[in-house]
Amino acid sequence: MNSGIDLEMSFTQGVQNLGLSQELAHLLWIPLPMLLVLVSAVIGVLVTVWLERKISAAAQQRIGPEYAGALGILQPMADGLKLLVKEDIIPARADSVLFTVGPILVLVPVILSWLIVPFGQNLLISNVGIGIFLWIALSSIQPIGLLMSGYSSNNKYSLLGGLRAAAQSISYEIPLALAVLAIVMMSNSLSTVDIVEQQNTAGFLSWNIWRQPVGFIIFWICALAECERLPFDLPEAEEELVAGYQTEYAGMKFALFYLAGYINLVLSALLVSVLYLGGWGFPISIDWFSSLIGLSIDNPLVQIIAASIGIVMTILKAYLLVFLAILLRWTTPRVRIDQLLDLGWKFLLPISLVNLLVTASLKLAFPMTFGG
Amino acid sequence: MNIAYSTELICFLILSSVIVSGSLAVVLLENIVYSAFILGGVFMAVAGLYLLLNASFVAAAQILVYVGAVNVLILFAIMLVNNKEKLKPIEGLKTRKLISGGVCGGLLILLLRVSITTKWNLPGPSSIGEEATERIGEHLFTDYLLPFELASILLLMAMIGAIVLARRDVLISIDDINDLKNQKSLSDKKIPLLSEKSLK
Numbered sequence: 001m002n003s004g005i006d007l008e009m010s011f012t013q014g015v016q017n018l019g020l021s022q023e024l025a026h027l028l029w030i031p032l033p034m035l036l037v038l039v040s041a042v043i044g045v046l047v048t049v050w051l052e053r054k055i056s057a058a059a060q061q062r063i064g065p066e067y068a069g070a071l072g073i074l075q076p077m078a079d080g081l082k083l084l085v086k087e088d089i090i091p092a093r094a095d096s097v098l099f100t101v102g103p104i105l106v107l108v109p110v111i112l113s114w115l116i117v118p119f120g121q122n123l124l125i126s127n128v129g130i131g132i133f134l135w136i137a138l139s140s141i142q143p144i145g146l147l148m149s150g151y152s153s154n155n156k157y158s159l160l161g162g163l164r165a166a167a168q169s170i171s172y173e174i175p176l177a178l179a180v181l182a183i184v185m186m187s188n189s190l191s192t193v194d195i196v197e198q199q200n201t202a203g204f205l206s207w208n209i210w211r212q213p214v215g216f217i218i219f220w221i222c223a224l225a226e227c228e229r230l231p232f233d234l235p236e237a238e239e240e241l242v243a244g245y246q247t248e249y250a251g252m253k254f255a256l257f258y259l260a261g262y263i264n265l266v267l268s269a270l271l272v273s274v275l276y277l278g279g280w281g282f283p284i285s286i287d288w289f290s291s292l293i294g295l296s297i298d299n300p301l302v303q304i305i306a307a308s309i310g311i312v313m314t315i316l317k318a319y320l321l322v323f324l325a326i327l328l329r330w331t332t333p334r335v336r337i338d339q340l341l342d343l344g345w346k347f348l349l350p351i352s353l354v355n356l357l358v359t360a361s362l363k364l365a366f367p368m369t370f371g372g
Numbered sequence: 373m374n375i376a377y378s379t380e381l382i383c384f385l386i387l388s389s390v391i392v393s394g395s396l397a398v399v400l401l402e403n404i405v406y407s408a409f410i411l412g413g414v415f416m417a418v419a420g421l422y423l424l425l426n427a428s429f430v431a432a433a434q435i436l437v438y439v440g441a442v443n444v445l446i447l448f449a450i451m452l453v454n455n456k457e458k459l460k461p462i463e464g465l466k467t468r469k470l471i472s473g474g475v476c477g478g479l480l481i482l483l484l485r486v487s488i489t490t491k492w493n494l495p496g497p498s499s500i501g502e503e504a505t506e507r508i509g510e511h512l513f514t515d516y517l518l519p520f521e522l523a524s525i526l527l528l529m530a531m532i533g534a535i536v537l538a539r540r541d542v543l544i545s546i547d548d549i550n551d552l553k554n555q556k557s558l559s560d561k562k563i564p565l566l567s568e569k570s571l572k
Contacts, residue, residue, distance in 0.1 A: 023375045098409065129502030130428050137432040140440025144412050147447050151405060163451060166444055173440070190505065 033125045037114050045262040047319075049076040052326050059330040083258070086251035094248060095152035102149030103249070103256035109138040109145075110264045117270050118192050120280050120310035131191040132184065135271065136177050139226065142260075143169050146235070149257075150245040161244025164337065165235035169226055171344040176222035178352035179215040182359040183208055183275050186370055196279030207278040211370065214355045216276045218348055220321075223268035225344070227261060230329040234337055265325060266318065273317035280310030383424055390417040408450055412443040426499035429508065 008029055015025035050065075050073055057064025065072030090096050113135045118124040128134060143166035150162015184190055186208070187198040199207050209216050225232040236244035246257045273279060293302075335343070363370040394414040398407045415438040422431035462468070500507060512520050 027375065128428065130432050130505065133429070133432050133436075137436040137440065140436050140444075141416075143444050144409070144439065144447065147444070147451065148409060151451060159451065163448070166448065170441075170444060 037117075037125055038111065041111065041114055041263050041266065042259075044266040045259060046076040046080070048262050048266055048322055049079065051319075051322065052329075055323065055326045056330045059327070080255065083251060083255040088251040088253065089248075091154065091248050093154045095154065098148050098152035099248075100253070102145050102152060102245075103253045103260075105145030105148060106142055107145075107256045107260040107263075109141040110260050110267060113138050113267055114263075116192050117267065118196060118274065118279060119314050120307050121193070121197075123280075123307060123310065124193070127191055127193050129191055131189075131193075132180055132195070132271075132275070133190050136173070136180065139169075140173060146245055149249070153245070153248040155248055157241045157243075158245050158247045161235045161241045161247070164241075165228065165245055168228070168232065168234060168340060168344075171341060172222040172225040172232075172348070175218050175344065175348040175352040176226065178349075178356050179212075179219040179222065180275065182212060182215045182352075182356050185356075185359055185363060186211065192274050192279075196274055196281065199278045200281035204278060204281070207276065207281070209276040212276065212355075212359070214351065215359075216272075218352050218355065219275065220272060221343075221348065223272060224325060224328070225340075227264045227268055227325075229265065229325055231332040231335050232340060233334060234340055265322060269318040269321035269325065270314065272321050273314060277317045279317075280314045282309050282313050380424060383420070387417045387420045387424070390414070391421070404450055405447075408443065408446050411446065412439050415439045415443060426501050427504060428502075429505045 011029050011032070012022065012025040015028055016022060020028075053072070053075060054064045065075035068074040068078050090099055115125045116128060116131050116134055118127075146165040146169070147162045150158045150160075150165070153159070183195060187195045189195060189198075195208075228235055234244075235241070236246065241247070246254055249257065359370065391414055394410050394417065397410045398414060401407050401410070416435065419431040419434040419439075422428075422434060
């Protein structure tokens, strides 16, 4: 789809008309989509925090926040503001350099991973060829940040929490990657855009969830474990470890962990919708819709409608999954550390290997339906 | 000199200075935990160099394998055994340091000489970019199949070895474990790793 609206082209041309060189115009363009995605990620976190508070209240038959804005919608802002103005404490015997770098190393890879989340055909920061592999690689940096903050706090609970977090995220990364590999095998591409397009050939019937039901469940469990959500929030199990690796943190550094956790949750939900639920795909094809109202697909109006439908669909699917995650958090008990590792290594890993093998053989047997 | 070229040059300079100073810090720092964390930084800078060479798949694999697996494993090992006991002073540490410094310096001079005297083919082969993933897969399953399989057998052997070593319950009777206060006396007692029972 090369025709239609090209925001980058019109922006660079507009800037060039002001008398700047083409390269400079391009340089000015580059940060814009990044800023937009960063802002939307943060807004996504605010919405998720509000949802978490409201849904947990509903699950426990409370009312939840209600005074800050209508229905307490400004409560997450108030939380953020409170964390922003709190004193930044570094414990006296802590290692101040590592203590500061730790939370940053946890947050940055998560934000970088938004690079590959598509909200529409051309609505992503960069359609990199290695797409989903980049996300897996980036999320493997996080354990280092967790270990760093756990170690530098000079607190045994923090160290234990950090070690647990790193062990957990390493063990669940393997089944996660194997589940993604099965998808990649079916769509013959690592790029998220190709993965979504391959799912939108026949409405919602061609979504990957029908062809990869086991992979979907594996991926969802592993994504929850990677985000350290209940039932897998062992690294910060309150009654055992106080708060795990974040015990000694306060103020903005604590907020960085908090942000990273929620951004990671929204990102995981978005990626589940991209990998298994058809991403921006709408059950009704846009081509059919445009021919119905008698406009060409390149018509600006049709394009804007199509793009908005794509964004709304992606966010809707993602937030349904976030809702599921929140509901799971407030209804399931926490697993023990040995159960967690057993589940990861003795159950999910063999199942995901079998899933990969079955996908490969089905691909050979039915190349039409499983992407030849 | 256009913007793209100068950006590349600046990135290259920053990355290589990070790699050089980082690796020196890994070797020279007294605190072993710092060394391990800086090693992760060096690995990431190397991945950055791969990115500059348009090898994005190799860069991601570098981060996944070296930062995500190797470095985390090193950190785990350090943090699990990080007791604050002072190491015994080794005799003749100064001469040892001088000798190893001399060997490293000699290696550096040798490599510098090689890199200066070699006639580099400039400009080098053009990168294939996004296609690289397919090419790597093709090579791994055709002409590099044997090394690939050998490497996987090596990894399997290492894994089985690790499991055998870690399963102490099979190897030593429970009385022995209760008897031993810590791991150190375990090695002092010279208990054989594989008991008669486990070999049957």
